[in-house]
Structures are given as C-alpha cells and as structure tokens.
Amino acid sequence: xxxxxxxxxxxxxxxxxADDPAAFAAALREGRxxxxxxxxxxPGRADLDDDAPQRALEALxxxxxxxxxxxxxxxxxxxxxxxxxxxxxxxxxxxxxxDEHAPAPDRVGLVVAGNNLTGRQLAALTxxxxxxxxxxxxxxxxxxxDTDQVGVLSEVLGxxxxxxxxxxxxxxxxxxxxxxxxxxxxxxADACLVVGALTELSDVxxxxxxxxxxxxxxxxxxxxxxxxxxxxxxxxxxxAVLESETSARRRRVPGYARxxxxxxxLAATGSAAPDPRAEAAAMTGALRDAGVRxxxxxxxxxxxxxxxGGDAAELAALDEVFAHTGRRPWVNxxxxxxxxxxxxxxxxxAVAVAVQMRGGFLHPTPGRPPKNVxxxxxxxxxxxxxDVSHAxxxxxxxxxxxxxxxxxxxxxxxx
Amino acid sequence: MSDTTGLTHDEILRTIRRHTVAxxxxxxxxxxxxxxxxxxxxxxSIDRAEILTGVLEELDVDLPLEKLTSGxxxxxxxxxxxxxx
Numbered sequence: 332x333x334x335x336x337x338x339x340x341x342x343x344x345x346x347x348x349a350d351d352p353a354a355f356a357a358a359l360r361e362g363r364x365x366x367x368x369x370x371x372x373x374p375g376r377a378d379l380d381d382d383a384p385q386r387a388l389e390a391l392x393x394x395x396x397x398x399x400x401x402x403x404x405x406x407x408x409x410x411x412x413x414x415x416x417x418x419x420x421x422x423x424x425x426x427x428x429x430d431e432h433a434p435a436p437d438r439v440g441l442v443v444a445g446n447n448l449t450g451r452q453l454a455a456l457t458x459x460x461x462x463x464x465x466x467x468x469x470x471x472x473x474x475x476x477d478t479d480q481v482g483v484l485s486e487v488l489g490x491x492x493x494x495x496x497x498x499x500x501x502x503x504x505x506x507x508x509x510x511x512x513x514x515x516x517x518x519x520a521d522a523c524l525v526v527g528a529l530t531e532l533s534d535v536x537x538x539x540x541x542x543x544x545x546x547x548x549x550x551x552x553x554x555x556x557x558x559x560x561x562x563x564x565x566x567x568x569x570x571a572v573l574e575s576e577t578s579a580r581r582r583r584v585p586g587y588a589r590x591x592x593x594x595x596x597l598a599a600t601g602s603a604a605p606d607p608r609a610e611a612a613a614m615t616g617a618l619r620d621a622g623v624r625x626x627x628x629x630x631x632x633x634x635x636x637x638x639x640g641g642d643a644a645e646l647a648a649l650d651e652v653f654a655h656t657g658r659r660p661w662v663n664x665x666x667x668x669x670x671x672x673x674x675x676x677x678x679x680x681a682v683a684v685a686v687q688m689r690g691g692f693l694h695p696t697p698g699r700p701p702k703n704v705x706x707x708x709x710x711x712x713x714x715x716x717x718d719v720s721h722a723x724x725x726x727x728x729x730x731x732x733x734x735x736x737x738x739x740x741x742x743x744x745x746x
Numbered sequence: 747m748s749d750t751t752g753l754t755h756d757e758i759l760r761t762i763r764r765h766t767v768a769x770x771x772x773x774x775x776x777x778x779x780x781x782x783x784x785x786x787x788x789x790x791s792i793d794r795a796e797i798l799t800g801v802l803e804e805l806d807v808d809l810p811l812e813k814l815t816s817g818x819x820x821x822x823x824x825x826x827x828x829x830x831x
Contacts (some may be wrong), residue, residue, distance in 0.1 A: 465808075469799055
C-alpha cells in the first residue's frame with residue numbers, strides 16, 4: 332500500500348463461539364463450532380447470545396479509561412446489532428490501549444461495514460404500527476439508518492475524525508477495511524476503527540437467501556465439504572483498529588500485523604454468481620499492492636461460505652493464483668465455525684487472521700475439505716502450528732464485489 | 747378529569763415518569779415532579795417526542811403531539827392526556 336504503513340493495533344469480536352478476542356483465539360484453535368441445528372430440520376444458525384454485549388462490556392470494567400458506563404447507558408434500549416458493535420469497539424479500543432493514550436479525537440476515523448442492517452427492526456415496526464402509524468417512535472428516523480451505528484459508536488468513544496458506513500454485501504467487511512486502511516495510509520487519520528456490523532435478518536430476507544439458493548435449507552455440511560449446500564447465517568460484531576505504524580510505535584503498542592496490500596474490484600455484474608477470474612484478480616491485486624509474490628503466502632482465509640458454486644469458484648481462483656508456484660498455502664474457512672456473519676464477515680475474519688498470526692496457529696477446517704487441490708492445502712481436524720509471514724483474507728459479495736487483503740507479519744524490531 | 751376506564755391521573759403521571767427514565771436514563775426519577783417541564787429535566791426535543799409518543803401509545807391516547815407544547819409541565823401533560831382518552 333502506498334503512504335504511511337498501516338498496522339492492526341487492536342481487535343474485538345463477539346460471535347457465536349466467543350465474547351472477546353482471547354476466547355475467540357481459543358475457540359478457533361480448538362475448532363469449536365457455534366452453529367446450532369434447527370430442531371425441525373430447517374436452516375441452522377450461529378446466533379449471538381443477546382446477553383453477550385453486556386457480558387463483554389462488564390468484563391472491560393477493569394480498564395478505568397474505558398467508557399463502559401456510557402456505553403451501557405447509551406445503548407440500553409438499542410438493538411442487538413448496535414449493542415454488539417459498541418462492545419466489540421470497546422474491546423478493540425482497550426486491546427489497542429487507546430484507553431491509556433489515544434490520538435486526538437479528530438485524528439481517529441470510524442468505518443462501519445455493512446448495508447441493510449436494520450431489516451429486522453423495520454419489519455417489526457411495520458407490523459406493529461401498520462394500524463396506528465401516529466405512534467411510530469420518532470427516534471426510528473435515526474435507528475432505521477445503518478449510519479446510526481456510526482453515530483452511536485462515535486458518541487460512546489468520542490470519535491471526531493472521518494466516518495461513514497461502507498456497503499458491499501458480504502464483502503462489506505473487507506471493503507470497510509480497505510477504506511479504513513486508505514484513511515490511515517493517506518494521513519487523513521492516525522487510527523481508524525473498522526467495525527463489522529452484526530446483521531439481524533428479517534424473516535423476508537432470510538427466506539430470500541433460501542429461495543435464491545444461497546442459504547442451506549437444512550442441516551448444513553461445512554464450507555468445501557462435498558455435501559455443502561449453502562451458508563449458515565451467523566451473527567457477529569467485530570472491530571479492528573487500523574493505525575499508522577508511526578502512531579502505534581509512538582504509543583508502544585505491539586500490534587498484530589501490517590496491512591500490506593488491498594485490492595477490491597467489481598465484475599461488471601449485478602448478479603449473485605461468483606467469478607473465479609475476478610476472485611483471482613482480487614488476490615493477485617492485493618499481492619501486487621504489497622509487493623509480495625504468491626509463493627511467499629503462508630495462509631489464505633477463504634471467503635468459503637458453503638455455497639457449492641461459491642466454494643468451487645474460490646478453489647478455481649486459488650488454483651489460478653497459486654498452482655503455478657509449486658507451493659500450496661494453508662487455507663481454512665472460518666465461516667465453518669462462526670457461520671456466515673454477512674456484513675461483518677470480513678472484519679470477523681481479519682480478527683481471525685490477526686489472532687492466528689499472533690498465536691502461531693491456523694484453525695481446523697471442519698468437515699471433509701478436498702485433499703488434492705492445486706493451489707491450496709486445507710487444515711484438517713486439528714489446528715496447525717504456523718509461523719505466518721503473509722496471509723490473504725478473501726471477501727466476496729453479491730453484485731460482483733471481489734476483494735482480498737494481505738496481512739504481513741510485523742518485523743521483530745516492531746513488536 | 748377522570749375517565750370511565752379507571753385510569754387515574756396518578757397512573758398517567760407514573761407512565762410519563764417511566765418513559766422519561768427509559769428514554770433518558772441520566773434523569774433521576776425523583777426529580778420528575780409534576781411542576782417541572784421535560785425541558786427543565788434535561789430532555790431535548792427528540793427525547794421529548796420519543797417519551798410522549800411512547801406514553802400516548804401505551805395509554806392509547808389520540809392526541810396530536812403538537813398539542814403537547816414544550817412549555818407544558820408534567821402535570822399539564824398528564825391532564826391533557828387524561829382529557830383525550
């Protein structure tokens with residue numbers, strides 16, 4: 332990436348398998364799966380426990396500089412998505428030690444990943460107020476906008492730099508990381524919180540995902556398993572603090588990894604069809620942006636949702652990027668454990684990459700992923716010890732969004 | 747002005763108090779006395795609209811929000827709502 336070097340200086344995450352980054356690392360290491368089967372044979376889900384945000388915030392009370400009380404007060408009546416975003420952001424804020432010493436408020440940016448985040452609330456309000464519209468709560472005008480997350484987070488954390496939401500369907504997380512990294516690299520911000528927003532699907536949205544054939548209709552086999560039949564919806568909020576290396580070093584924060592390169596592109600389509608050429612170009616573009624050769628890549632965190640067409644396209648893209656090098660990077664699929672966290676997925680998986688790089692392991696791949704793939708070596712039933720130099724994290728979305736981010740190990744002198 | 751369904755003035759006051767604290771948790775409920783206006787208690791115009799809409803919905807009072815002027819005390823708000831039930 333051109334400009335100021337950018338590092339991941341803090342992370343936060345709440346998902347079906349963990350309430351915080353340390354628990355997430357432990358859950359990934361053991362390959363714990365958060366997907367619950369439906370008793371009636373319908374689609375499984377990997378929901379976030381409604382009490383998780385409060386639990387996570389209470390666990391942060393030990394840090395006196397964190398606005399835990401303000402967070403609880405401000406979000407007392409908020410939906411799960413906003414409460415989870417605030418908890419994930421405070422975790423990352425503490426992890427990056429911004430509670431001890433933060434850049435000036437107007438040097439901190441905020442990018443929330445996701446579009447159409449309020450479908451569930453809109454559906455509930457539509458039903459409740461159909462016959463008595465005069466009682467629609469006035470604040471709905473705020474709460475029904477995706478950008479409410481930006482406003483609430485900025486209020487709780489006192490952020491005054493540039494902020495917005497970034498929407499790119501299931502690639503929203505990655506595209507938000509791209510936007511955040513560019514804000515920091517360009518010098519527009521010293522640090523930027525990138526928050527993956529939890530998606531609460533309405534019944535209609537859920538059914539639409541089923542009807543289009545993307546969501547698995549019944550108990551689902553994991554991504555890349557021969558019996559895969561679609562994704563399982565997951566709920567998570569996650570946060571990565573992207574910071575200029577200069578700022579992180581000044582604050583003596585060790586960080587997880589450098590954001591070495593990014594690439595996002597469209598595929599000239601409004602369809603949901605995956606495009607192996609565009610996916611390969613996204614990975615190649617991120618490598619070129621970082622000045623890293625394909626054979627230097629240790630690990631790829633796949634987009635791997637469990638959709639047969641999507642998984643096959645990604646295998647073809649991995650083949651195109653890596654098969655000619657004679658070296659196969661390790662790959663796994665975090666969505667097999669967390670479910671597909673939709674708008675948040677890219678940030679959840681960036682956090683997964685960060686904690687795996689720091690922990691020196693790669694999480695297991697549940698199910699029976701293919702063994703003799705050109706261009707990819709899947710992890711098996713157990714975590715693999717790994718000293719990751721360079722890791723790609725893929726994110727693809729309906730409507731031709733293709734993206735990949737390259738994370739590189741920090742040099743020893745920087746840690 | 748009492749009504750036929752038995753909702754007393756005090757019950758309306760209690761409902762206003764409950765919604766006020768729910769919308770603006772910073773307000774100490776003991777400070778919500780009938781002679782105060784919501785503005786004096788620290789509510790901004792959106793807080794006020796949110797509180798009053800919630801009370802009107804709960805009590806099923808058909809009263810346009812604009813009738814509940816910002817200068818009205820909690821006592822006056824409760825009386826107006828009681829009259830329109």
